[in-house]
Amino acid sequence: MPVITETAPGKIILLGEHSVVYGRPAIAVPVEQVKARSSVIPNPRAEPGSIRIYAPDINLDCDLKELPDEHPLRFIVSLVLKTAGVSRIPACTIRVSSDIPLASGMGSGAAVTVSLIRAISGFIGHLFTDDTVNQLTFEVEKLFHGTPSGIDNTVITYSMPIYFQVGQPIELLEIQERVPILIGDTGVHSPTSIAVGDLRRAWQTDSLTYERIFDEVGNLVKLAKSHLESGDLHQLGHLMSENHAFLQHMGVSSKELDQLVRCALEAGALGAKLSGGGRGGNMIALVEEGTINTVADKLRSGGASNVIITWLFGKKQPGTS
Ligand code: MEV
Numbered sequence: 001m002p003v004i005t006e007t008a009p010g011k012i013i014l015l016g017e018h019s020v021v022y023g024r025p026a027i028a029v030p031v032e033q034v035k036a037r038s039s040v041i042p043n044p045r046a047e048p049g050s051i052r053i054y055a056p057d058i059n060l061d062c063d064l065k066e067l068p069d070e071h072p073l074r075f076i077v078s079l080v081l082k083t084a085g086v087s088r089i090p091a092c093t094i095r096v097s098s099d100i101p102l103a104s105g106m107g108s109g110a111a112v113t114v115s116l117i118r119a120i121s122g123f124i125g126h127l128f129t130d131d132t133v134n135q136l137t138f139e140v141e142k143l144f145h146g147t148p149s150g151i152d153n154t155v156i157t158y159s160m161p162i163y164f165q166v167g168q169p170i171e172l173l174e175i176q177e178r179v180p181i182l183i184g185d186t187g188v189h190s191p192t193s194i195a196v197g198d199l200r201r202a203w204q205t206d207s208l209t210y211e212r213i214f215d216e217v218g219n220l221v222k223l224a225k226s227h228l229e230s231g232d233l234h235q236l237g238h239l240m241s242e243n244h245a246f247l248q249h250m251g252v253s254s255k256e257l258d259q260l261v262r263c264a265l266e267a268g269a270l271g272a273k274l275s276g277g278g279r280g281g282n283m284i285a286l287v288e289e290g291t292i293n294t295v296a297d298k299l300r301s302g303g304a305s306n307v308i309i310t311w312l313f314g315k316k317q318p319g320t321s
Contacts, residue, residue: 147200240273
């Protein structure tokens with residue numbers, strides 16, 4: 001039996017995080033420069049059915065059955081077997097690792113889940129469609145990350161830029177030109193579920209104000225989609241910065257994020273904003289090719305613990321490879 005290895009990318013939200021939880025649209029793109037990786041390695045000398053789990057990033061090395069039922073890795077393995085209608089699998093070691101920063105708004109949890117679901121289903125010879133992988137990952141996200149919109153699992157499963165709105169068909173974006181984006185990490189860990197939960201409480205006490213903000217962001221996202229598709233990066237950048245101002249109003253920015261956004265704009269970025277849950281984690285800056293290095297240097301000197309350069313690009317349709 002061969003070793004099965006699957007990877008899944010990180011992601012950024014170009015515009016529309018948080019308001020997407022309340023039914024407005026958002027745009028997300030995969031970040032292929034960072035990945036979660038899961039391998040299933042047959043272990044023919046071990047007792048049949050035994051599954052060893054090795055996740056060095058979180059110091060985990062044990063038999064799967066030693067983990068509590070509600071541990072995410074155990075839950076994912078059980079979910080895959082249940083969905084495939086398989087009760088026992090050949091003895092194996094599952095190795096999980098990721099270089100996507102944890103709790104930083106880049107979808108590390110969803111990427112681990114997608115890679116693990118695909119690796120196990122490949123190992124047992126029961127390949128799932130992308131739609132099933134997406135659905136299962138959403139189940140896992142709901143269990144461990146509060147009230148997600150579903151945007152993270154969707155962009156990571158399909159690995160393409162998407163225009164996403166809860167309850168609507170997924171739209172893949174046609175981006176004609178390669179567009180450079182810098183991702184600056186504040187180095188501050190901030191689980192998305194906390195920012196999402198705090199915003200929900202604020203919305204419950206003053207839904208009128210927040211609904212108005214979400215509407216404004218929804219309008220920005222719709223405009224951004226057309227600028228992205230027509231290649232008008234100056235307008236797109238402008239909308240991203242406006243989106244950041246609304247995210248500040250929602251209370252999900254932080255002084256570190258605001259500082260990096262300021263640095264990027266001072267250094268010539270076309271637009272900048274936090275990306276993902278906020279309160280820490282990563283910000284993004286839309287740049288022209290000629291200013292990539294200047295903006296990246298300014299982000300580093302402004303306190304970014306890491307800077308990634310990624311490119312927006314995408315034209316594929318779902319199900320194509
Ligand atoms: C997280 O990447 C995006 C949020 O809008 C949460 C969600 O949509 O589930 C903050």
